[in-house]
Amino acid sequence: MNWKSFLLGAAAGLAAGIITKELLGPSGHASPEKVLADVKEKLKKSGQIYGSWIMMKPETYVKNEVEYEVYNGGITRSTDDKREQFEFVADAKTGTLLELNVRAAD
Structure with a gap:
């Protein structure tokens, strides 16, 4: 050589x-800004994003007896003149979406 x-x-x-x-x-950890941008990119395919937030400090989260360091966040979007709010949990190391909960906005 x-x-x-x-x-x-x-x-x-x-x-x-x-x-x-x-x-x-x-x-x-993956940057919280990048994790939020990735989740927004996935959700904006079905509607317009109006607002979003993410916790900047990772927290401990247990799912199926496995412990993760995660970011918690939320997004508000509009689909067919209806506003929806999403709360999500994403793995802080990889940015993988672990949980996504949907509820109708007031």
Whole structure:
């Protein structure tokens, strides 16, 4: 193996590590802003988003005897002239939606 190939591989690995760390943030969690944006993107396919919120600090959540660090949040959207409110729970490390509850808005 020549030195050029070795240094190129090492530089690529370092760059990938830095990018991954930036995406996950200093705590190893996905950023709450990105998680909220992903959930909004999924829900806006069926209606217009009017408002949204997310807790910035992860909390412990247990589902099916498995413990997760999660973000809690909510979204209000309009579908067919009817407003709906959604509350969600998303895994703080991966951003995966674990729970989505729908209730009619007042």
